[in-house]
Each structure stands twice: as C-alpha cells, then as structure tokens.
Amino acid sequence: xxxxxxxxxxxxxxxxxxxxxxxxxxxxxxxxxxxxxxxxxxxxxxxxxxxxxxxxxxxxxxxxxxxxxxxxxxxxxxxxxxxxxxxxxxxxxxxxxxxxxxxxxxxxxxxxxxxxxxxxxxxxxxxxxxxxxxxxxxxxxxxxxxxxxxxxxxxxxxxxxxxxxxxxxxxxxxxxxxxxxxxxxxxxxxxxxxxxxxxxxxxxxxxxxxxxxxxxxxxxxxxxxxxxxxxxxxxxxxxxxxxxxxxxxxxxxxxxxxxxxxxx
Ligand SMILES: *[C@@H]1O[C@H](CO)[C@@H](O)[C@H](O)[C@H]1NC(C)=O
Ligand SMILES: *[C@@H]1O[C@H](CO)[C@@H](O)[C@H](O)[C@H]1NC(C)=O
Ligand SMILES: *[C@@H]1O[C@H](CO)[C@@H](O)[C@H](O)[C@H]1NC(C)=O
Ligand SMILES: *[C@@H]1O[C@H](CO)[C@@H](O)[C@H](O)[C@H]1NC(C)=O
Numbered sequence: 686x687x688x689x690x691x692x693x694x695x696x697x698x699x700x701x702x703x704x705x706x707x708x709x710x711x712x713x714x715x716x717x718x719x720x721x722x723x724x725x726x727x728x729x730x731x732x733x734x735x736x737x738x739x740x741x742x743x744x745x746x747x748x749x750x751x752x753x754x755x756x757x758x759x760x761x762x763x764x765x766x767x768x769x770x771x772x773x774x775x776x777x778x779x780x781x782x783x784x785x786x787x788x789x790x791x792x793x794x795x796x797x798x799x800x801x802x803x804x805x806x807x808x809x810x811x812x813x814x815x816x817x818x819x820x821x822x823x824x825x826x827x828x829x830x831x832x833x834x835x836x837x838x839x840x841x842x843x844x845x846x847x848x849x850x851x852x853x854x855x856x857x858x859x860x861x862x863x864x865x866x867x868x869x870x871x872x873x874x875x876x877x878x879x880x881x882x883x884x885x886x887x888x889x890x891x892x893x894x895x896x897x898x899x900x901x902x903x904x905x906x907x908x909x910x911x912x913x914x915x916x917x918x919x920x921x922x923x924x925x926x927x928x929x930x931x932x933x934x935x936x937x938x939x940x941x942x943x944x945x946x947x948x949x
Contacts, residue, residue, distance in 0.1 A: 821858045828857035832947065838862065838873070839947040840881060847920035850882045850945035851897065860884055862948040863896045867931065870906050873946065874930045877923055882945040883934075885921040887912075894921070905934060912936035 832839035845853065847861075854860050861884030864870050884897035894902040894912070908924060911934060918936040922943055925933075937943075 824856055824858045832857050837949050838876065839949075840876065841944045841946075844942040844944055846942055847882050847886065847939040847945075850943070851884070854945070854947035857947060859947045859949040860897045862946045863898060863900075864906075867904075871930055873923065874933065877946065878925055880922050880924050880943055882943050883921055883923045884948070885934075886919050886939065887936075888919045888939065891919070906931045907934045908932055 828839075839854075839857070839859070841850070841853070851861050861882060862873065863884050864873065885894055885902060886897075887894050889895060891914075894905070896902065909932065912918065912921070914936060916938060918938050920937055920939040920941075922935050922937050923933060923946070924935055
C-alpha cells in the first residue's frame with residue numbers, strides 16, 4: 686500500500702512536474718507570439734511610414750520642380766522683357782538724338798533764311814532808292830537846260846496855265862513853290878521881277894486855300910482886298926517885287942498864262 690501510495694505520489698509529482706513544464710512552455714509560446722505580433726506591428730508602421738514618406742517626398746519634389754519651372758519661365762519672360770525694354774530705350778535715345786540734330790539743322794536753316802530775307806529786304810530797299818534816284822536824275826536831265834540841279838528854286842521864262850506850270854515842276858522832281866515863312870516870302874520877293882504862279886489854290890475846295898502838299902494855308906501875304914474870287918479865281922499869283930514885300934499875293938483864274946516858280 687505504501688508503495689502504491691508512493692508510486693501514486695510520484696506519479697502525482699510527475700504529473701505536477703509535467704504540468705508545470707507544460708505551463709512553462711505555453712507561457713514561452715505566448716510571449717514569442719506577442720513579440721512577433723509587436724514586431725509585425727512595428728514593421729507595418731515602418732512600412733506605412735516609409736510609403737508615406739516616399740509619397741510625400743515625391744509630391745514635394747514634383748511641386749518643387751513645377752515651381753522651379755515656373756520661376757525659370759518667369760525669369761525667361763523677365764529677361765526678354767528686359768531686352769525689349771533696353772532696345773526700346775536705345776531706339777528712343779537714337780530718335781531723340783536724331784530729333785535734336787534735326788532741330789539744330791532747322792534752327793540753322795531758319796537763321797540762314799532769316800539772314801537771306803534780311804539781305805533781300807536790304808537789297809530791295811537799296812534797289813528802290815536806286816530806282817527813285819535814277820528816275821529823278823532822268824527828270825532833272827530833261828530839265829537841265831532850264832533848272833540846274835543845285836538850285837532850290839527855278840523861275841521860268843515861258844508862260845503857262847497854273848496846272849501846266851505845276852506839271853512842269855513835277856516832271857523836274859519838284860512842285861510849285863510853297864511859302865512857309867516870312868523869310869521865304871522876303872527871299873522870293875527879292876528874286877521875282879514879274880508875276881509868277883505859286884503852289885497855292887482853292888481848286889479842290891472853294892474858299893479853302895491849300896498848298897500843293899495838301900497843307901492848309903495858315904498865314905498869307907495878300908494884296909489889299911484879295912482874295913476876292915472875281916470871275917472864279919482859284920489860283921494864286923505872286924506879284925512883282927514892285928509891290929510891297931509882305932502884301933503881294935493875288936487870286937486869279939487858273940487858265941491865265943503866267944511864268945511860274947518851282948521849288949525842289
Ligand atoms: C523712331 O523713329 C522712327 C522714324 O523716325 C519711328 O518709326 C519709330 O517709331 C520711332 N521709335 C520710337 C520708339 O518712337
Ligand atoms: C536745310 O537746308 C538744306 C539746304 O539749304 C536742305 O537740304 C535741308 O533739307 C534743310 N533741312 C531741313 C530739316 O529742312
Ligand atoms: C544782295 O545784293 C548783293 C550785291 O549788292 C549780292 O551780292 C547778294 O547776293 C544779294 N543778296 C541776295 C539775297 O540776293
Ligand atoms: C481845307 O482843306 C484842308 C486840306 O485839304 C482840310 O484839312 C481842311 O479841313 C479844309 N478846311 C475847310 C474849312 O474846309
């Protein structure tokens with residue numbers, strides 16, 4: 686009995702031992718499995734992270750490339766714009782220079798033209814004076830036998846009407862005499878020996894005695910009772926020096942023929 690009990694005991698002990706062994710082995714298996722699971726998880730996470738990283742990297746890279754391309758394009762545009770701008774500035778500067786040159790030339794031409802015009806004007810004035818002098822010289826020449834150029838006054842030998850007398854004086858570059866001062870009146874009185882026409886009449890306007898240069902008479906040296914306009918007397922004669930010196934003008938019919946006195 687004892688033995689059986691022992692055996693039984695031993696067996697029980699063995700059983701217990703075996704069970705404990707079994708138990709140990711189970712725990713080890715479980716630990717290994719957990720370790721495997723954790724490792725797998727970590728591995729998966731790693732793979733996930735890697736994939737995510739790669740994806741992100743690729744995306745960032747492509748975006749960066751796109752940006753780079755855009756920046757390059759923009760800089761190319763900028764470059765071409767810059768070149769265009771420079772060309773435009775160059776052209777503008779060239780145009781400005783050429784315009785300045787043109788302006789200078791125009792100013793020079795203008796000055797030149799102005800000079801020419803002034804010279805022509807001077808020449809024209811000169812020619813006009815020459816022409817007038819030439820014409821007067823011609824007139825004097827035709828009068829030379831009668832009226833010396835150096836003389837201020839000319840007293841005719843012929844007799845003509847007042848108008849014809851005046852025409853003669855004008856053809857010789859003068860006119861019938863105008864007596865402006867008492868001094869002149871006295872001087873002419875000293876020269877005149879016979880009755881002569883002078884440059885005074887009221888042909889244009891009856892009663893308004895006017896000199897041949899259209900100035901109205903201011904002071905006259907009329908003979909007593911003159912001018913009386915008897916029988917329409919419109920022209921004035923200077924009577925001979927036998928008359929009182931400051932009292933010797935008379936109005937007379939213009940058609941009467943008289944000697945005359947011209948003044949240059
Ligand atoms: C420069 O001048 C030329 C002709 O003279 C003209 O055709 C051109 O447009 C001008 N350029 C500029 C930028 O004004
Ligand atoms: C300036 O005058 C010259 C001749 O005198 C002429 O050839 C030239 O075209 C003129 N310039 C201008 C800008 O008119
Ligand atoms: C003006 O006259 C002078 C000579 O008197 C002549 O040499 C010059 O060419 C003339 N000027 C003009 C613009 O005709
Ligand atoms: C006389 O004639 C002059 C010149 O013709 C004129 O100025 C003046 O007014 C005239 N006088 C009268 C009163 O007609």
